[in-house]
Amino acid sequence: MFEVLSFISIFAATLSGVEFFRRWSLRRELFDVPNERSSHTQPTPRGGGAIIVAVSLTAYVVYTVFISGTFVWGYLLGAILVAGVSWLDDLYSVSFLWRFSVHALAAVIIILTLGSFGELTVPLLGTYYFGIFGSIVTFLWIVWLTNAYNFMDGIDGIAGLQAVTAGIGWLLIGRLLGFETAGFYGGVLASSSLGFLIHNWQPAKIFMGDVGSAFSGYSFAVIPLLAKNEAGADDANSSYLFFSAAALVWLFVFDTFLTFGRRLFKGEKVWNAHRRHLYQSLVQSGHTHRSVTSLYGIISAIIGLNLYIWLAGKPSSKESWMFPAVIAGSSAGLMIYQYYRRRNPIPAAE
Numbered sequence: 001m002f003e004v005l006s007f008i009s010i011f012a013a014t015l016s017g018v019e020f021f022r023r024w025s026l027r028r029e030l031f032d033v034p035n036e037r038s039s040h041t042q043p044t045p046r047g048g049g050a051i052i053v054a055v056s057l058t059a060y061v062v063y064t065v066f067i068s069g070t071f072v073w074g075y076l077l078g079a080i081l082v083a084g085v086s087w088l089d090d091l092y093s094v095s096f097l098w099r100f101s102v103h104a105l106a107a108v109i110i111i112l113t114l115g116s117f118g119e120l121t122v123p124l125l126g127t128y129y130f131g132i133f134g135s136i137v138t139f140l141w142i143v144w145l146t147n148a149y150n151f152m153d154g155i156d157g158i159a160g161l162q163a164v165t166a167g168i169g170w171l172l173i174g175r176l177l178g179f180e181t182a183g184f185y186g187g188v189l190a191s192s193s194l195g196f197l198i199h200n201w202q203p204a205k206i207f208m209g210d211v212g213s214a215f216s217g218y219s220f221a222v223i224p225l226l227a228k229n230e231a232g233a234d235d236a237n238s239s240y241l242f243f244s245a246a247a248l249v250w251l252f253v254f255d256t257f258l259t260f261g262r263r264l265f266k267g268e269k270v271w272n273a274h275r276r277h278l279y280q281s282l283v284q285s286g287h288t289h290r291s292v293t294s295l296y297g298i299i300s301a302i303i304g305l306n307l308y309i310w311l312a313g314k315p316s317s318k319e320s321w322m323f324p325a326v327i328a329g330s331s332a333g334l335m336i337y338q339y340y341r342r343r344n345p346i347p348a349a350e
Contacts, residue, residue: 003184007191010059014195017051022199022206030091044204047090049212052163052192053083056219059188063181070181070230074113075222078106082146082218086210100143106218107142111135114225121239123310123324141242142221145249148256149217150210154280156202156289161297163193163216166248169304170223173244176311177237182227189219202289220249240311247307247327251296254331255279278338285338286346299330 025045057079064071085102088094116138121127130137153159167190174183196212199205208216224241231238246253255278263276275284282292303326310323 003187006059006063006184007187010055010188010191011195014051014055014192015198017055018048018196018199018206021045021048021051025206044207046207047087047209047211048196048199048206049208049210049215050083050087052189052196052208052212053079053215055192055195056185056188056215059192060185063184063188068181068184070226072113072226072229074109075226078109078222079215079218081106081109083211083215086150086212086214090209090211100147103143103146103214103218104139106146107139110142110222110225111138114222114229117141117225117228117242119239120242122243127239138225141245142218144256145221145253146214146217148252149220149249150213151256151259152252152277152279153208153210153213154275154277155283155292156204157197157200157293158279158289158296159208159213159216160193160197160200161293162249162252162300163220164190164197165297165300165304166220167191167193169244169248169307170220172304172308173311174227176308177227177231177240179227179230179237181230182223185219185226186223189216202293204289217249217252220245244307244311248300248304250303250327250331251300251334254334258335278334281338281342285341285344287341295334299334303327303330 022045025047030045030047057076061071061076081102085094085099089099116134117130118134119127119129149159149162152162167186167188170186171183171190174180174186193216196208200208224245227241228238259277275281279292279296282295283289306323306326
């Protein structure tokens with residue numbers, strides 16, 4: 001009952017907080033003005049993700065300090081740094097070098113306080129140990145997902161819905177494997193993101209902004225390390241955490257890796273803004289933001305459900321092949337459909 005009431009309160013606080021922030025933004029004229037790379041056509045208030053940050057971090061501190069006793073100062077400090085530089089970027093446009101430097105600092109702080117991933121267990125393939133490269137892998141993972149989430153926040157609802165599905169996934173996995181704090185905080189992020197999503201669903205009344213998307217990416221990158229810290233390094237379930245973290249945000253990871261690789265292969269300046277992501281291509285081919293966001297959300301929910309089933313059965317289960325098949329099939333299907341739509345756009349309604 002405590003958790004249910006907590007999640008309802010977090011949802012309500014974000015829902016009302018975003019509306020207050022939206023009205024304040026309108027008075028201050030803090031708009032995201034569309035340009036040639038934008039997927040929206042009207043000036044829209046941005047930075048609403050600041051409410052997600054404030055509500056989520058408040059809930060994290062209260063729960064970990066007064067209830068679970070699992071407070072990690074490194075996560076809080078890193079989250080404030082990431083959200084802070086992203087908020088400044090929303091207001092004034094901060095250079096890539098400064099943003100990357102802050103993201104790197106946040107990742108280093110996490111590694112110093114929580115350690116790094118030591119192994120990766122993949123369905124059918126077994127467990128791989130990183131050894132001395134664990135810190136490097138962890139650093140790259142945190143910095144990449146922090147930025148990847150930001151890259152993927154380009155159409156109405158997509159970043160918020162991904163946070164809802166991933167947060168619910170962590171809530172269920174936390175209960176299944178005994179990571180109570182990680183599970184609760186997954187529910188916090190899901191509830192807060194759902195409150196924001198009400199305002200951000202097409203047609204969006206407000207955008208998340210870098211402050212919300214970077215914070216979300218950073219948090220979902222760090223949750224498995226919070227779980228590992230909570231359970232202890234010797235916990236047998238810890239080897240599933242890294243793979244679980246990637247699986248719960250798989251489409252964001254896959255889309256950004258694929259797009260980055262394509263642009264790198266073509267010799268483009270990969271640090272420049274663009275509209276080459278799979279989800280952007282689907283919108284350009286005639287799909288609405290609502291339909292593309294729903295597609296990504298449904299696929300993410302299916303992957304999350306199969307992850308839960310796999311973890312419940314463990315790799316010894318005879319059905320363990322089903323999970324990688326779902327991931328590979330959904331990824332390939334999305335690419336094929338995007339390729340088809342790019343050549344056969346949906347006719348514009350007259």
